[in-house]
Amino acid sequence: MxxxxxxxxxxxxxxxxxxxxxxxxxxxxxxxxxxxxxxxxxxxxxxxxxxxxxxxxxxxxxxxxxxxxxxxxxxxxxxxxxxxxxxxxxxxxxxxxxxxxxxxxxxxxxxxxxxxxxxxxxxxxxxSPRLDWNEIPLRDPYPDTRVIATDTYLPEAPELQNPSAVGMGNPHAIFWVKDAAAYDLAAIGPKLEHDPVFPERANISFAQVESPDHVILRVWERGAGATRACGSAACATLVAGARKGLTGRKATITLPGGDLVIEWRESDDHVLMTGATxxxxxxxxxxxxxxxxx
Ligand SMILES: N[C@H](CCC[C@H](N)C(=O)O)C(=O)O
The missing domain is CATH 3.10.310.10 (Diaminopimelate Epimerase; Chain A, domain 1)
Known part of the structure; x- marks a missing residue:
C-alpha cells in the first residue's frame, strides 16, 4: 500500500x-x-x-x-x-x-x-530576485530583462508582447496593462505560459499600476492555471515595477484573494513578502x- x-x-x-x-x-x-x-x-x-x-x-x-x-x-x-x-x-x-x-x-x-x-x-x-536571462530562465540572452519579447501573437490582445521577466526561484513574466480585469486568463494564459521564450514555462502576471505603492494583479500560474493569489508573482511584480520606475521598493499588491505587502530591501537585495494564511x-x-x- x-x-x-x-x-x-x-x-x-x-x-x-x-x-x-x-x-x-x-x-x-x-x-x-x-x-x-x-x-x-x-x-x-x-x-x-x-x-x-x-x-x-x-x-x-x-x-x-x-x-x-x-x-x-x-x-x-x-x-x-x-x-x-x-x-x-x-x-x-x-x-x-x-x-x-x-x-x-x-x-x-x-x-x-x-x-x-x-x-x-x-x-x-x-x-534575491534573479534578473539575469539565464537564471530566470529565458531562451535568448537579453542584456536587460526589464523588457523582453514573447513569440506569441494574440489577435485579441496584440498589446501583450513585451513583459518584464523575473526569477523568484521560479520563472515569472509580468505584462503591464491598463486594466488587469480585461483579460480572459483561461484563453490567453496557457499560450503565454508555454511561449518558447520561456524554456521552463512561466507564471504569467497582468499588472495594473494604480500608484507607486499599489498594484492590482491577476496571475495565470504555470502548472496550476488562474489562482486567487500568487505570492512569488507579487514579489516578481514589485521587483520589475521598481526596476522600471513604475513603483517604489515597497508596495501593496492586490490580488483577487486579497493584499500582500512586498518590499525589495535595499540593504541586502532581498524581497520580503507579508500576508495572511x-x-x-x-x-x-x-x-x-x-x-x-x-
Ligand atoms: N502560488 C505560488 C506560486 C506557485 C508557482 C508555480 N505555479 C510555479 O512556479 O510553477 C505562490 O504563492 O508563490
Whole structure:
C-alpha cells in the first residue's frame, strides 16, 4: 500500500491560493508527479500547490519543502504556500514543532526564513530576485530583462508582447496593462505560459499600476492555471515595477484573494513578502487515490 494512503494533510489557503500541506518528515517517500495529480484530483484534497515537508537538509534549517503544481510539475518557490507551512509547523497541534518561532525552510531554489507577525500573518524572506536571462530562465540572452519579447501573437490582445521577466526561484513574466480585469486568463494564459521564450514555462502576471505603492494583479500560474493569489508573482511584480520606475521598493499588491505587502530591501537585495494564511480543515488521503498512481 502507498505510504500516502490515509496520510493526514491540511487544507489551507493563502489569500485564496489553495494549498495542501503534507508532512512527510521522518519518511523517505518522495511524492511522484502522478501521486500529486491524484491528490489534486480529489475535491477533498484539491490544491493549486501541494507543499510537502521533508526532513531538513542544510544545517540550520527546519524542513526541506517540495512544491507541486496541480499538473504534478514541481516549483522552487511558492510564497503563499510557504506562509501556510510556517503556520502548520508552528500552530498545528499534531505536527512536530521547532523550538524557535523564526523558521528557515529550504527548497531546491534556496533558503526561505519566515517570521511570524501575528498567529496567522507571516513575513517570508524570498531572497534575491534573479534578473539575469539565464537564471530566470529565458531562451535568448537579453542584456536587460526589464523588457523582453514573447513569440506569441494574440489577435485579441496584440498589446501583450513585451513583459518584464523575473526569477523568484521560479520563472515569472509580468505584462503591464491598463486594466488587469480585461483579460480572459483561461484563453490567453496557457499560450503565454508555454511561449518558447520561456524554456521552463512561466507564471504569467497582468499588472495594473494604480500608484507607486499599489498594484492590482491577476496571475495565470504555470502548472496550476488562474489562482486567487500568487505570492512569488507579487514579489516578481514589485521587483520589475521598481526596476522600471513604475513603483517604489515597497508596495501593496492586490490580488483577487486579497493584499500582500512586498518590499525589495535595499540593504541586502532581498524581497520580503507579508500576508495572511487560513486553515480550512484537516483530512486523510483516500487510499483509492493511489491505486493507479506510482
Ligand atoms: N502560488 C505560488 C506560486 C506557485 C508557482 C508555480 N505555479 C510555479 O512556479 O510553477 C505562490 O504563492 O508563490
Amino acid at each position: 502507498s505510504p500516502l494512503a490515509n496520510h493526514r494533510f491540511l487544507k489551507m489557503n493563502g489569500l485564496g491560493n489553495e494549498i495542501a500541506v503534507l508532512d512527510l518528515r521522518g519518511s523517505p517517500h518522495v511524492v511522484s508527479a502522478a501521486e500529486a495529480r491524484a491528490i489534486a484530483a480529489d475535491p477533498l484534497s484539491r490544491f493549486d500547490q501541494l507543499m510537502v515537508l521533508h526532513d531538513p537538509v542544510s544545517p540550520g534549517t527546519d524542513a526541506y519543502m517540495r512544491i507541486y503544481n496541480t499538473d504534478g510539475s514541481e516549483s522552487g518557490a511558492c510564497g503563499n504556500g510557504t506562509r501556510c507551512v510556517a503556520w502548520a509547523m508552528l500552530s498545528d497541534p499534531v505536527m512536530s514543532r521547532p523550538a524557535r518561532d523564526t523558521l528557515v525552510l529550504e527548497t531546491k531554489a534556496g533558503l526561505l526564513p519566515v517570521t511570524p507577525v501575528t498567529d496567522t500573518v507571516f513575513t517570508v524572506d524570498m531572497g 487560513e486553515l480550512e480543515q484537516e483530512g486523510f488521503l483516500s487510499p483509492a487515490l493511489f491505486a493507479g498512481a506510482a
